Amino acid sequence: MVESPVVELVEAEHRRVWDRFYDVFMFQPSTSSLKWPAIKEPAASVAWSLAALDDDPEYERLDRLVEAVEQGLISCLGPKATMLALDWQHTSYRFAPRSVGGPGQPAWPLSPYPDGDYYIYLSEDFRTGSFGHPWEGSLCLFGAELLDAASKEVEKLLGRPIRRSGRAVGTV
Template identity: 85%
Template sequence: MMESPVVELCETEYGRVWDRFYDEFEFQPSMSSSKWPAIKEPTASATWSLAALDDDPEYERLDRLVEVVEQGLKSCMGPSGTLLALDWQHTSYRFAPSNIGGPGQPAWPLSPYPDGDYYIYLSENFRMGSFGHPWEESLCLFGQEFLDAASAEVEKLLGQPIRRSGRAVGTT
């Protein structure tokens, strides 16, 4: 187990993790809509538009969305699991979700909401997490266990997904 519940990735590990993310998710960062969704969304995934949050002046739905994603990840990771929190071209972290976010504990690093950059939560085996796209203004959740834990509440907040398993909803 880690000494601290949140640790910054060292330069070597940062490079290794990002190289693997680029490879496994075919990550192509771009502000151009012709290049979106920027990752190859996994088979067990759902992606929502964040447009429903545009009329949320008190941030109540945004706060609830963050809470739902954090709770879902925490429940899937169990008491000893760790996650990666990746911020494209910025400091990234490894953290123990069971030891953060509560009274007297450190806050979660980053957010599932992509506030100006790609924000990614990722399990150590890269099979579960979230991908926030700042320019598409979308949030992709992936990994069946995580979807089972969080997608119903996310749909209540954001509406129907725009994509499932990387395919636009309504297409075959």
């Protein structure tokens, strides 16, 4: 029997993964802008506002953003690597990114775009991934390899970053 490329995390593992995420990223979920960005963004990270997608009625830029992040994540991982897809307060998953999203394959679980809740993609070692913040309306990519692979395309789609390495980017 072939194992599915997308597996729901069982309760004990779900708790363990989320506990580790809270610890590693000092996660403080909140709808209050006083507590944003909600995580301690790693040194190798860039965050963008998602406001540029507000005038994208056909979802063309959103689709390109999702593709850029997914392809960037795939390029950072080995051929048999798995990742975590975390949805705060909901079902979370472990999945094989090279075995989803193609013809005849299951879809990627979740999305880098935070559709009403925190959506997080994480490598198993927690060093690479994305953090979508629904209330700030932001997307943070972290990990040097992912930034090398995806940040140029993401910047084309979303504009200048709002933060680098967790620090606000000033306007010129």
